[in-house]
Amino acid sequence: MIIEQFExxxxxxxxxLSSAQLEQFEKYFETLVEWNEKMNLTAITDKAEVYLKHFYDSITASFYFDFTKSFHLCDVGAGAGFPSIPLKIVFPHIEVTIVDSLNKRISFLNHLANVLELENVHFIHDRAETFGVNPEFRENFDVVTARAVARMSVLSEFCLPLVKVGGHFIAMKAAHAKDELGMGQKAITTLGGRLEEMFTFTLPLEESERNILIIKKEKHTPKKYPRKPGTPGKTPIE
Structure with missing residues (x-):
C-alpha cells in the first residue's frame, strides 16, 4: 500500500489526514526501520507492507468503534505501538497508555513519542497480569485494545480487568476469530464482559481476513483475576 492508497x-x-499527520506516519516508518536494525520490533519492514499491515490495519478499529470521542485507551502488548500509536496519530485527542513486558520496546516507544511529538501518551513496563491488579490501573480505562497478542481465552484475562464497567475491550484478530471466540466465551463472561459486536472484513490489496471483536464490560471483574504471571497462558479460563 503506497502512501496515496493509504490516504x-x-x-x-x-x-x-492532514499533511502533518502524513508526515508523522512517515517519521514513524523511518524510526521503526532504524530501530529494527538494533532490536526485533517487526518482521515487516517493506514500506508498502508497513503502511498496509501495521498502519492501515491498526486504524481499522476506528471503522467499527467511535474514536471521535475523548477517552483513555490502554493498549496491551502493543510491541512497536500497534494499534494505539496509528490511532493516536489519526485521533490526537485520545489519551493512550501502553503496557508492554519488554523494556527495550518501551524505550523505542518513548523515543517514538518524542520524534512524533505526541502528547498524553504513557508507556509502562509491566506484565499484563501484574498491571491488571494494580489499583491505579485496574478497571480504569474506557477502552482497552490488543492486536494479535494471545488467543481470546487468555487475552480476555489480560485486558478485561483493565476496562471500567461500561467501557469496551477491542480485540483485533486475523483468521480463526470465531473458533477463538467459542473457546473464549467462558472467560469473557467470567471476567465481566459480553460480546457486543464482531466485524469480519478483508484488508485491501492482499485480501487477508481480519476480525474486530467489540466486548462491553458489564460488571466488575472478580478480584481473583488476573491470576499471577504465566497462569492465564498455561491454564486459561475455558
Missing part, C-alpha cells in the same frame, strides 16, 4: 482508502472511510 485514499482512509478518505473512503471518512478519515482525512
Amino acid at each position: 485514499a482508502n482512509l478518505r473512503e472511510k471518512g478519515i482525512t
Whole structure:
C-alpha cells in the first residue's frame, strides 16, 4: 500500500489526514526501520507492507468503534505501538497508555513519542497480569485494545480487568476469530464482559481476513483475576 492508497482508502472511510499527520506516519516508518536494525520490533519492514499491515490495519478499529470521542485507551502488548500509536496519530485527542513486558520496546516507544511529538501518551513496563491488579490501573480505562497478542481465552484475562464497567475491550484478530471466540466465551463472561459486536472484513490489496471483536464490560471483574504471571497462558479460563 503506497502512501496515496493509504490516504485514499482512509478518505473512503471518512478519515482525512492532514499533511502533518502524513508526515508523522512517515517519521514513524523511518524510526521503526532504524530501530529494527538494533532490536526485533517487526518482521515487516517493506514500506508498502508497513503502511498496509501495521498502519492501515491498526486504524481499522476506528471503522467499527467511535474514536471521535475523548477517552483513555490502554493498549496491551502493543510491541512497536500497534494499534494505539496509528490511532493516536489519526485521533490526537485520545489519551493512550501502553503496557508492554519488554523494556527495550518501551524505550523505542518513548523515543517514538518524542520524534512524533505526541502528547498524553504513557508507556509502562509491566506484565499484563501484574498491571491488571494494580489499583491505579485496574478497571480504569474506557477502552482497552490488543492486536494479535494471545488467543481470546487468555487475552480476555489480560485486558478485561483493565476496562471500567461500561467501557469496551477491542480485540483485533486475523483468521480463526470465531473458533477463538467459542473457546473464549467462558472467560469473557467470567471476567465481566459480553460480546457486543464482531466485524469480519478483508484488508485491501492482499485480501487477508481480519476480525474486530467489540466486548462491553458489564460488571466488575472478580478480584481473583488476573491470576499471577504465566497462569492465564498455561491454564486459561475455558
